[in-house]
Amino acid sequence: MRLGKHSLLVASGQAAITVALLGILKAGDHFLSAPSLYEGSKTLFRENFARFGIEVEFVDDPHDIEDWRRRVRPNTRAVYGETIPNPKNDLIDIGQIAAFARDEGLPFVIDSTASTPYLIRPLDHGASIVVHSASKFLSGHGASLAGVVIDGGSFDWAAYPDKFPQFSTPIGGPGTPTLVEKFGNTAYLEYTRTIIAGRLGPVLSPLNAFLLQQGLETxxxxxxxxxxxxxxxxxxxxxxxxxxxxxxxxxxxxxxxxxxxxxxxxxxxxxxxxxxxxxxxxxxxxxxxxxxxxxxxxxxxxxxxxxxxxxxxxxxxxxxxxxxxxxxxxxxxxxxxxxxxxxxxxxxxxxxxxxxxxxxxxxxxxxxxxxxxxxxxxx
Ligand SMILES: Cc1ncc(COP(=O)(O)O)c(C=O)c1O
Structure with missing residues (x-):
C-alpha cells in the first residue's frame, strides 16, 4: 500500500483542484483530461484556466491510450481524471492512464471524491497526486466545506527541470537551495502549500477542520x-x-x-x-x-x-x-x-x-x- 507522503487541507474541493493544478501549471502550459468530469471542474478548466493562459484538452476515448498519446505536445504538463465520474459512472482505467503519464514524464492528478480511500487508493495504481472534495463522503454530514491535495511523492520533479522549473530554481536567489534539493519528491506539495495555497488563500477554517474530523472517524x-x-x-x-x-x-x-x-x-x-x-x-x-x-x-x-x-x-x-x-x-x-x-x-x-x-x-x-x-x- 502506498501512503501519501504529504497532504494539504484547503477550503473546498474546488480549491483543492485549483491549487493542485496551479502547483504544476503556468501560463502557456497545456494539460490533458479524461472527458467525463464533475461539471464544475470542466468549467473551471475551460473558462477560468483559459483566462490564466492554461489550456485543457479532453481526450475523446479515455480507454484508447493512443488518443492520449497523440495529443501530447511539447508544453503538456499534466494528465487529469476522476475515479468515479458522475452521473454516468464511466470509469477510467487508472493503472493504464498512470502508465501512459509515467512514460511521458507527466504527473497524473486524480479526483477521488466519489470513491474515497475506502473504495480505492489511486496512489497504489500509479497516480501522482490525489485530490478530494472533503465536503462530500469524507465529512458525510454536508455541514462543512473542505478539500484535500495528497502528494504521493513518487513523481520525479528533479528529472524534468525544464518542464517544472519552479521546483529546480533556487528559491531564495542564486546560491540558495532549490525545492527539490530541500524537499526531494515532496517539493511539489511544499510549493503548492506555501507559494500557491498560502498566497491565494483558500484556507480551511478551524471549525470546518473539526467537522471534517468528526465525519472521517466513521x-x-x-x-x-x-x-x-x-x-x-x-x-x-x-x-x-x-x-x-x-x-x-x-x-x-x-x-x-x-x-x-x-x-x-x-x-x-x-x-x-x-x-x-x-x-x-x-x-x-x-x-x-x-x-x-x-x-x-x-x-x-x-x-x-x-x-x-x-x-x-x-x-x-x-x-x-x-x-x-x-x-x-x-x-x-x-x-x-x-x-x-x-x-x-x-x-x-x-x-x-x-x-x-x-x-x-x-x-x-x-x-x-x-x-x-x-x-x-x-x-
Ligand atoms: C468530483 C467532485 N470534485 C470536486 C467537487 C467540488 O467540491 P466542493 O463542493 O467541496 O468545492 C465536487 C462537487 O460536487 C465533485 O463532485
Whole structure:
C-alpha cells in the first residue's frame, strides 16, 4: 500500500483542484483530461484556466491510450481524471492512464471524491497526486466545506527541470537551495502549500477542520453501507420497465463492470444516474413523489439525495451537448445514503407507482380528448 507522503487541507474541493493544478501549471502550459468530469471542474478548466493562459484538452476515448498519446505536445504538463465520474459512472482505467503519464514524464492528478480511500487508493495504481472534495463522503454530514491535495511523492520533479522549473530554481536567489534539493519528491506539495495555497488563500477554517474530523472517524462504516445500498437500489431500478438504463458499474450489464471489478472490489460507489423512458415528464413526477430522497445538488451525504442534471448541473449546456454526454431529459442522479435499504426501495416503489398512475391518467385523458374531438363527426 502506498501512503501519501504529504497532504494539504484547503477550503473546498474546488480549491483543492485549483491549487493542485496551479502547483504544476503556468501560463502557456497545456494539460490533458479524461472527458467525463464533475461539471464544475470542466468549467473551471475551460473558462477560468483559459483566462490564466492554461489550456485543457479532453481526450475523446479515455480507454484508447493512443488518443492520449497523440495529443501530447511539447508544453503538456499534466494528465487529469476522476475515479468515479458522475452521473454516468464511466470509469477510467487508472493503472493504464498512470502508465501512459509515467512514460511521458507527466504527473497524473486524480479526483477521488466519489470513491474515497475506502473504495480505492489511486496512489497504489500509479497516480501522482490525489485530490478530494472533503465536503462530500469524507465529512458525510454536508455541514462543512473542505478539500484535500495528497502528494504521493513518487513523481520525479528533479528529472524534468525544464518542464517544472519552479521546483529546480533556487528559491531564495542564486546560491540558495532549490525545492527539490530541500524537499526531494515532496517539493511539489511544499510549493503548492506555501507559494500557491498560502498566497491565494483558500484556507480551511478551524471549525470546518473539526467537522471534517468528526465525519472521517466513521468513513469506513458509512462508505461500506453507501455502496451496499447503492447496489440494491441499482438492481431494483434495473428491473423497472419505466427505466431505460442504469449507469451503475456494479451491474454486470454496465460497460464499466470489468473496471469496477478490478479497481473497486469493495463497492462501485453510490452516486449514479438512471434514465427514464418517459423523459422529463417521468423524471418530474418521480422527483416530486420521492419522500426519503432530498432534492439536492450535493452528494456523498449520509442522507439519500436526488438531482435532475439536465435542468440543474448541466443546464448551461446546449441540448446537443447534453445528448452527447448522455445527459438525457429522463436522467435522474441519485446519491444513495446510508438509510435502511428497505426504506429506500419502499420510497422508490411508491414514487414509481406515482409515475405509472400519472402516465395512466394522462393516457386516459388523451383517449377522452380524442373521443370528445370525434363527437361532432359522429353526431
Ligand atoms: C468530483 C467532485 N470534485 C470536486 C467537487 C467540488 O467540491 P466542493 O463542493 O467541496 O468545492 C465536487 C462537487 O460536487 C465533485 O463532485
Amino acid at each position: 468513513l469506513s462504516l458509512r462508505v461500506g453501507q453507501h455502496s451496499r445500498n447503492a447496489l440494491t437500489v441499482a438492481r431494483w431500478l434495473d428491473a423497472q420497465p419505466e427505466v431505460e438504463s442504469v449507469d451503475y458499474p456494479g451491474l454486470p450489464s454496465n460497460p464499466s463492470y470489468a473496471i469496477a471489478r478490478t479497481y473497486y472490489p469493495r463497492g462501485a460507489g453510490s452516486v449514479f444516474g438512471f434514465t427514464l423512458r418517459g423523459g422529463i415528464r417521468d423524471a418530474r413526477t418521480l422527483i416530486d413523489s420521492l419522500e426519503l430522497f432530498s432534492r439536492m445538488s450535493h452528494l456523498g451525504d449520509v442522507r439519500s439525495l436526488m438531482l435532475h442534471p439536465g435542468t440543474t448541473s448541466h443546464a448551461h449546456l446546449s441540448a446537443e451537448e447534453r445528448d452527447r454526454l448522455g445527459i438525457f431529459p429522463g436522467l435522474v442522479r441519485l446519491s444513495v445514503g446510508i438509510e435502511d435499504e428497505n426504506d429506500l426501495v419502499a420510497d422508490l416503489e411508491q414514487a414509481f407507482a406515482a409515475v405509472r398512475a400519472t402516465n395512466a391518467g394522462t393516457a386516459q385523458a388523451h383517449v377522452a380528448a380524442l373521443d370528445e374531438a370525434e363527437l361532432p363527426l359522429s353526431a
